[in-house]
Amino acid sequence: MALLNMLLLTGLAVLAGLTMTCVLCLDRRQLRRTIGEYDHRLRDVAPYLGAAALFFLTKRLTHDYSVKLSHALDWDITAELYAVEGEFVAHLQAIVPRSTLEFFSVMYMFGFPFLLVTAPILYFALSSQRHLKELLIAYVFNYAIGAICYTLFIAYGPRNHLSTVDGLMYSFYPQTQDMTAAVSANTDVFPSLHTSLAVVVLLFAWRSRRAYPRWFPIASFVAASVVFSTMYLGIHWLLDVVAGIVLGVGSVYAAERIVARAEGDADRVSVPGERDEGIASDASD
Structure with missing residues (x-):
């Protein structure tokens, strides 16, 4: 029941954030055109949606096997992570006021899925589906x-490895542990996917800033809060976050080239401002 309640609360929070963002970023003409071209746009992006759905279904079905294999390999790098960065997370928790706990817990639990859901919705509303x-x-x-x-x-996070680090969110909001345990193991630490995916959304928000000038500051604030929360809440090491940033940047670079090859324009050389100018025309539709 606790898990169901958390899922419902998360869904409502994300829906509220998505609605407010769409009100701020989309105009009526863009909405009407999106509705009118819904079938065409969906067909255009269908192969990518299908590939993503197949991947995530496979990942879900093989999760338990992956955890068993991980423990069979028994390559524990927790001590190495601690040896490199030491008590950084403990010091971070010591200097950040506890009055911010609720805010960063909200960012971690609700801000992260808000970013992941809102970005594709906004890019579906553009006449070009390239960003999506x-x-x-x-x-x-x-x-x-x-x-x-x-x-x-x-790899175990600081809260599970150091007595000087508190699992703040789980201590004050224990019901959140049911939801996080349902989607990942407590050894899923290096790299931080909260960080990498937040960086991905932030980079796309930057690239589409002419089409959605209000989306970039929203995504920047939420993404920065999510990344910081992963350390402040004792969930990730600083090295996890650094690795997540590298993964996020690298995945955007790789995705651009994979899609270019799939769309048959791998040899096209982008010039500064080319992409933004193309997107800007979408915003005026």
Whole structure:
């Protein structure tokens, strides 16, 4: 029941954030055109949606096997992570006021799925589906690399390894632990996918800033809060976050080239501002 309540609360929070963002970023003409071209746009992006759906279904079905394989390999890198960065997370918790706990817990639990859901909805509303295609591939790339790392490496977060670090969110909001446990193991730490995916959404928000000038500051604020929350709440090490940033940037780079090859324009050389100018025309539709 606790898990069901958390899922319902998360869904409502994401829906509220999505609605407010659409009100701020989309106009009536764009909405009407999106509705009118719904079938065409859906057909255009269908192969990418299908590939993403197949990947995530496979990942879900093989999750338990991946966890068993990870423990069989028994490559625990927790001590190595601690040896490199030491008590950074403990010091971070010590200097950040506890009055911010509720805010960062909300960002971690609700801000993260808000970013993942809102970005593809906004890009579907553009007449060109290029950004949506690249975003979906970047999502898949992140989770694929993350799944490989989580299988190869056992790593426990600071809250599970250091007595000086508190699992703040789980201590004050224990019901959130049911939801996080349902989607990942407590050894799924390196790299931080919360960080990498937040970076992905942020980079796409930057690239589409002419089409959606209000989306970029929203995504920037939420993404930065999500990344910081992963450390402040004692869930990830600083090294997890650094690795997540690298993964996020790399996945956007890879997704752009994968989609270019799939769309038959792999040899096209982008010039500065080319993409933004193309997107800007969508915003004026």
